Amino acid sequence: MSMSISVAEKEYADLLQEQIRGASGMRLEKLREQSEGERMLLVDIFWPVRRSFKGITLEKEITTLSGVKAYVDAVDESFRFGLEAEGYVSHAENITRPRFDFEKQRVRSMGALQLRFVPFSYDEMNKKPDMCRRALYELYGRYGGNAGSxxxxxxxxxxxxxxxxxxxxxxxxxxxxxxxxxxxxxxxxxxxxxxxxxxxxxxxxxxxxxxxxxxxxxxxxxxxxx
Known part of the structure; x- marks a missing residue:
């Protein structure tokens, strides 16, 4: 298992550096500020299920229905999954009313762009990673459309x-x-x-x-x- 995790860490680091090189503006700033939550989402939850970061865009920039730029932690472009790592403090405890409204608008906009919103809380990923991986696996199984491959x-x-x-x-x-x-x-x-x-x-x-x-x-x- 330690070997798999080390491979995942390296692949994540390579992916992050590659996307930093091709980014600019606010997306570049957000990529440079990747937190432990985003790392945990990709390395501990996503990698064991998919074993590849092919098709992943970090800090995907979208335009909301009101025309404002917003970002999604990671998007699997092949399956149109919008993956999010959400900490309790920043997404619940200390959130302001305007920020709360903007978050709902962002999720609606993801739906309009046919991105399936797949959020995981920091505590879930930290304390119940097997449950998170199982949920993600089931989503890929449901939407994979793989039976004919x-x-x-x-x-x-x-x-x-x-x-x-x-x-x-x-x-x-x-x-x-x-x-x-x-x-x-x-x-x-x-x-x-x-x-x-x-x-x-x-x-x-x-x-x-x-x-x-x-x-x-x-x-x-x-x-x-x-």
Missing amino acids: DNYQKLNLYEREIIRYAIWLNRPIRMADLRECLGKSNDFSTKMIKRMVDKRLLHPTNADRQRHHEYVLDKDASKYLW
């Missing part, structure tokens, strides 16, 4: 469900996890593990042992879901 068709229902469950767990997957996920016998779960190892979708955490108890997803496994 070539990658999607290469796996059966059980294989895709194992990948989803492993992403949700965000740790090495064990036999007990598979039985719970699939609702099947130990023999069936063992067969599925062998099949997915043969397809290089799962890898034993310790390849030197003859008997394996934990497996990790291949870094490209999630592409078969979308």
Whole structure:
């Protein structure tokens, strides 16, 4: 897991620097002020679900219905998701009435631009990251429109469900996890593990042992879901 997180941190840093180089004005200022909330949203919540920042625009500039510029923390351009990290103090406790009104206008404007508003609170991401990842995964599953893709068709229902469950767990997957996920016998779960190892979708955490108890997803496994 530490390796995945370090990869996510590096990819996020690279993405941020790349977008800073291409930004100007207020967007550039906001990119330079990226907070722990935005980092947590991208690294701890988004990355384990998607394993890529392809198509992500940080501090996406939009024009509200009243003609005022506004910004969205991160937009997945491919799925039109507007992802937000919201701290309680800045978004609730200390918010002024004019700012509150502007926030509602901003959300309505996102709807007019066909951006689906997907907010996560700082406390949720910090204390319940698995719940946040599960919610995000379900949104991608609902709006992905993936059933006709070539990658999607290469796996059966059980294989895709194992990948989803492993992403949700965000740790090495064990036999007990598979039985719970699939609702099947130990023999069936063992067969599925062998099949997915043969397809290089799962890898034993310790390849030197003859008997394996934990497996990790291949870094490209999630592409078969979308």
